[in-house]
Amino acid sequence: MRHPHGYSVTADVDTGRQVESDVVTCCHCQKVCEVPPGPMTGFPWCFKCGRPTCQSLACIARCDPWERRLERMEARERFHRAMESLR
């Protein structure tokens, strides 16, 4: 893979050889996906984010970047804290 997001290293139990894989993370849910060697086919692509997504239907069907979801979660927390301070 030309621009992997990371890599993983493990061992083949039968042969004892080291096995390395490139990984990508889904731009919508951050799921870590191992990429098989060769051309990166079979991975859905989000053209808004310009990054691959995982195979989950929710991530393929709708562009909802993780950063935006984080901001929503944090805004909800700030709102709850503000409401509690009013009690």
Added chain:
Amino acid sequence: MPKYSVALARTLSATLSVGTITADASAPRRMKLFRLIIGASGAPADTAALWQLQRCTTAGTSTAVTPQLLDPADTVAAVNDAGENHTVDPTLTANAIPFSKALHTRAPYDLFLGPGYEIVTPATASNGLALRTPTAGSTIAGNATIHYEE
């Protein structure tokens, strides 16, 4: 932003987490996990376990672990809370599993995520990641090291 290392250990359990890293309840900060090393330190056996990182919204009950600075020149203590050997599991978010890997207990695993591609948790009280083995073929001692930035 300082980087920290947390070492987690427990006898593998299908119901209880190996460990968690969660945002502090009063001063939450985002956490960016960029390295995960997992393996088993018990006597080798021909068994396997499914390792998962799952998002959680509470910390559960565990033994506290103090995150160690990767760069001793940094002097800021970690804000996020780490725990291992859970007796009460954290509240897990259904289907929010950014990492899942079935591994033979003889095979260690090292995952490295580059800058900008880390697994990020929100700066929301007690939200974070739980390292779990929902399917464990044996009760072997499991170990994990997590490197993260906050």
